[in-house]
Amino acid sequence: MKKFILLLAVSGLLASCGSKIASSNFDKGEYDRVIAVLSDRLDENNADQNFMLAEAYRLSNRLKDAAPYYRNARNAGSSEPGVDYYYARALKANQQYDAAKEILTSFITKPRGDEKFQELAQIELDNIDKIDNLSDAQNYYRVKNLDDLNTQWAEYSPVIYNNLLYFTSNRSGGKIYGVTGTPFTDLYRVRTQGANVNIKTLQPLEPIINHPDINEGTMAVSADGASIVFAKGNSGKATGNNEVNLYFTRFRNGQWLTPRPLSINMPDSWDSTPAFTPDGNTLYFSSTRPGGYGGADIYSAQLNRRGRWVDVQNLGPQINTPGDEMFPFVSEDGKMYFASNGHPGFGGLDLFAATRRRGKISVENLGKPMNSSSDDFALYQFDLTRGFFSSNRPGGKGDDDIYTYINEDPDLKVVNYFVEGITYTTDDANNKIVLPNTKVSLLAENDEVVGESFTTEDGKFRFRVYAEEDYNLIGEKTDYFTTRKVFTTMDKTVDRTTLTEFITNVTFNTEIMMDRIVLEKAIVLNNIYYDLDKWDIRPDAAKVLDSLVLIMNDNPEIFIELGSHTDARAPDDYNMDLSQKRAKSAVDYIIGKGVKAERIVAKGYGETQLIVQSATTEEQHQKNRRTEFKVLRYNPKEQEDEEPEVEVNTSTNNVDEYDRFFDEDDGSGK
Template identity: 45%
Template sequence: MKNCFLSSLFIFLFLVGCTSLQQKGENQFAAGEYQLAIGTFSKVLTDNPDDSDANYFVAESYRLSNRIEDALPYYDKLLEEEGSFENYMKKAKSLHDQGEYEEAAAAYQQAKEHTTSDSLLALADMGAENMAKIEEITDYWPYHELQNYELLNTSGIDYAPVVSEDFLYFTSSRRASGMYPATGQGYTKLFRARANGVKVDVQNVQPLPEFQNEENLNQGAITISPDGNTIIYARGNSLSKKDLPEVNLFISYFRGAGFTDPIWMPVNEDETYWNSTPAFSIDGEELYFASNRPGGYGGIDLYKATKLANGDFGNAKNLGPEINTPGNEMFPRPMGEQLYFASDGHPGFGKLDLFVAEAKDGNTNITNLGKNINSISDDFGIFFTNFPKEGFLTSNREGGVGDDDIYYFQDNTPKPKVVNVFLNVNTLQKTAQGETVLPSARVALYDSTKQTVGGDFSNEQGRLRFKLEPNADFTLIASKNGYFTKSIPYSTVGKTPAQEDLIQDVTNVTLDTTIVLDKLELEKAIVLENIYYDLDKADIRPDAAVELDKLVKILQDNPEIKIELSSHTDSRASDEYNRDLSQRRAQSAVDYIISQGIAEDRLVAKGYGEDQPVIENAQTEEEHQRNRRTEFKVIEIEE
């Protein structure tokens, strides 16, 4: 009888103890003390691993304290008892955050079997589609490299770096005076250290000097206006019932000798809304931030508020469904036409990834920054010290120093191998003996935009050298008193090795070209070769137009000359007929040249018929052909 009473008493005390432990854990969970709740319910699960309430609260505590990857075994326990859409969706998110993308996609499909709601089915489909899109993600900056700032980070929390006036400001749990019961980490405060770009004076980190860090609550992400006179930061998570119930934005202004005490911002709208991760626009006229206020598209959305006349910010507007998702978007970083932000709702590797939103062709394109920036862990809080080549971000990826760590990134794009192109130019002249050296000729070099990029005189050997850009187009113009000026195109396109074929850091390529100048003499006839007309016709044929274009070029290069263009026939028709035909042909040629932009007063058409044969008494067809010719001669040179 006594033994039975003792057994009954033990069972009663055990049940009372379990009930008390359960209630304690639920109270901790309701208060947001998730780390404490995990510890309490873990004791319940030690005695009863199948306790559904304990498994639920541990899973949710991990999820709500941003450790959903640790919640998977507890969701599995719940699903063993009863499948539900909500728990399958949370299981899928947990698998996603561990990089198990195929298993996550399968869990999303299983979730669909437990609902008939169109909106919930669409949510599961979006999750599965995001898993399929992960393979398509490429690196936005292929040569950016990320490094943990080990000397700056601690074993606790370090995150949300921003730079202002040669100081790095950031949030950290170092020197914490209490523990935040939701995460088991110390409360966070604001710190700063001198910085030059991404080089930080890690030996002299100091608490924020502008105003006092508060104890037993979290000071969160900070932003500083471009002029350095306004500080906005997130503050919350106090356990005091007299304090605000949620994380809100506070603002401090520089007034004369120092900064004012921070005050609650009206842009929060309601003290029960979560508002955090603020960032100024480049001009300081807009404030971007994250909020869970009603009317959004998911858990946390991004908003933008405009600066009011009194210096405050208001008229907050949701950034819309192109940027915001059913998941969470936070840590905005506006950079002119681009907005960088963190999200777990767009296709990503797991948890928060960094993205960029860009307006193109009337649409907003969202791009994941890629695996050289993002990981399966949280990646967020990007800040540029030299946009877009250098800056900081935060990550809690594996291999860090503590929990959230500060990383720096730099653009390590390999320097292209150098190709030097040298063009050797030879200047020659036409003489009775052929082509001979023409010294002291002026050669000017122009690029494709007609800008002068070089010029010099040829030496006594008629040589000079230019250094040219590879894969570019140029024009060379050679001139000398007493000679026709001549311009010729020159291109280095295709004349140098491709970058991938280069072996040495510097490769020199030498090319050659020759410019031959004709003497400029008054009344000296110059035959235009290959100017042909159809029998008894004066129309300019296409092949003749090609040759006349060369004369057009001479006239363009030598704007100071006027010419006579003459046409000659052979003697196998009457004098009158030949003279009329040659005049019509000469005029036809002149008309063509005028049509190409040459002024009419620079041209004279003259038909000589058969009066000026090259060969008197021509007999053969070859001799007649030499007499049938088109010539030009310079008849005037303007000074």
């Protein structure tokens, strides 16, 4: 598998290495050359040489081949802190699970072992203990090698758009990449009807995308086919892995434009394996940037209305582990499929499905035959029951191969939940009108951002939601108050036993009313009451003031005055003093909730601004006794005027002749 190379520091190795040539090659990341040099002159009793050779195999993604050299290094007394851990990983990749457990158990109990690697060893030991359960788990997958496409070289990361199968390969030969000893990879496309490939139509993508001296990696195609995002790097001209980045290009006037790096790339990090959500509003990718949970983690970025990717977020420890997580794919039923060697698996990278239930993420290994002790990765669904993935398992055509799969689970039923709505405002006559181009965010109960989008010209938005969860919908637009609306799917779950269709879509409707920010316009806070002649904040008033705190937090650009008014049934001086104390008490409460003092001032008006001048009834007096706020100053965010990075629209793929391929299956499941 040549799709990712993660370079790790090897402490104290180079100074004692038995071969200066190999040492120099290793320092440059030329692992295949290290293997060639040391294989000819290896001293089995030289711990440093054996550890370097083992690391060269591991870092060029040949972990199975590294096992005997980790063993030699260990037996020769290597002082490298990771030798036991990586030896066990190599044994696991060769399905020598009992031997791997023995090494890990011994290493964990060492009194002065390396703490970091001992923690990793414990995780690996726990994962190995779960292999039997993974093997026994029932599933209905059938897999088959895509023989018409695969070669002795690497083919991986399939993506389909409009009956075109895109993939990554080094099948055309060319210049050799020193890290792996194989040719640089390029992007290809071929006509296909489902899994029936027309190999005569195979061709590499244009030279403006493919470069003979650089690896082009995994790609993602926008829903309208007008844009692609792909990984590019690993030219071998720089040490480390900091040159691997995500690039984008658009199809204009019959040709692809010059690819440009995405703004979300992180210097000195490996950013790769991009994938769009079905609606095109979220980009998932894998990265080794600082602040993650281990090696490569999966991140998300949101598409803003100017066509740029923003708000990069790590998906958290429910998805990411101290190992590597990569190759995300979000399916039409809301599941995220990805590859990992950190979750419990059979050896190398395994395929997993992450499902959201009641606000929590559960991760499930897809089991055999989807997974093996080799690397299984880059799943792409053609529809909810079939698709493609990549693997370098034994029995393939060569290096990485593309496989097809079908899920024949007879009880497979899918329920999709959505919330859709429209953003509105009001005109001067208080008539409701549509408010387009409004940013709407869907937040889970813990304020996790589940989705973001901008409303269309007719004000519409739509999000996938999940059963039995509470949400907040947040509307944001320049010159309007950011508005928060509660939405829930609690007690609205469909009874699956009543379903007759394979796919059931449930849509909830709502709307968000947005108020324009008008300076000095008074807005009444209803139901704020005080005891007679007092200014203490009562519990019922606190609830209303908490809503103002939320408004202040959601609208950090506003500076307000909080005003208190009385009726006219006491002397003027008394009412003025009482209203000032009440206003200050309310402001102090709000500041105590974390709002900066400079953003809010207290103002007592007494009876100087009566709504009902000659009040006679208690209802009229209550109208005069009120608390209001008004915006004194508003500092809207400056909008960046940048060129869009990608254009993404919603569309769907159609199932064509995919079944015909499996009709020719020999029943072996291979």
